[in-house]
Amino acid sequence: MDVRPIRTERDYRAMLATVSRLIDMDPDPNSPEGERLEVLGLLVESYEGKRYAIAAPSPIQAIKFRMEQGGMTVADMRPYIGPPNRVYEVLNGTRPLSLAMIRRLRTLGISAEVLIGNLGATHG
Template sequence: MDIRPIHTDADYQATLREISALMVDDPAPGTPEGDRLDILATLVQAYEARHFPIEAPDPVEAIKFRMEQRGLSVKDLEPLIGKSNRVYEVLNRKRPLTLAMIRRLHRGLGIPAAALIASDAASR
């Protein structure tokens, strides 16, 4: 089992090709092929985390995304944020989210609290 760390984009692409080839056969866990797939996937995850980090979403964008997912309107957010003018202020970054709003949005829409708390500067 000759496995090396992924250092370059060429290494990364070659590892992805090997993973794709292994997945075609759907190897069982605990087999040599299954173990190889598991190790290669772990290496790819580490490489991607280092070279392609995913930042937390902007709180307002997280709210808008959830609204779009569920087909919600400003009126639907009123119980969670306040009257429609307040909802518009939040969505237009004129007013920051309060702790109470964050709690209600988290409970009511299932948006992770961490996404709603993210950088105050991003939400203004």
């Protein structure tokens, strides 16, 4: 199997073309083509992770996104953050999230890593 690292955008495009051809073949995972597809897929994934990394959202962005996705209002956030004035303070970045808020917000499916990421930061 002739495998080389992806170092340039040109290498990346060529690798994607090869991976695409292999996917179209739908090889058995244990066949030489299937193993090649797995290895090349890992190389592509690694390159994309380094080259096209997406920064995690701020805690405030994550909360606002979850509210939007769930059709939630400020009033709906009471169980997670507290009374409306506190919700507005958090969403405006004038009040940091407390550990208790973070624990409750996790139940909405927002990762602790995102919520804790900038613990104490007041900008969103």
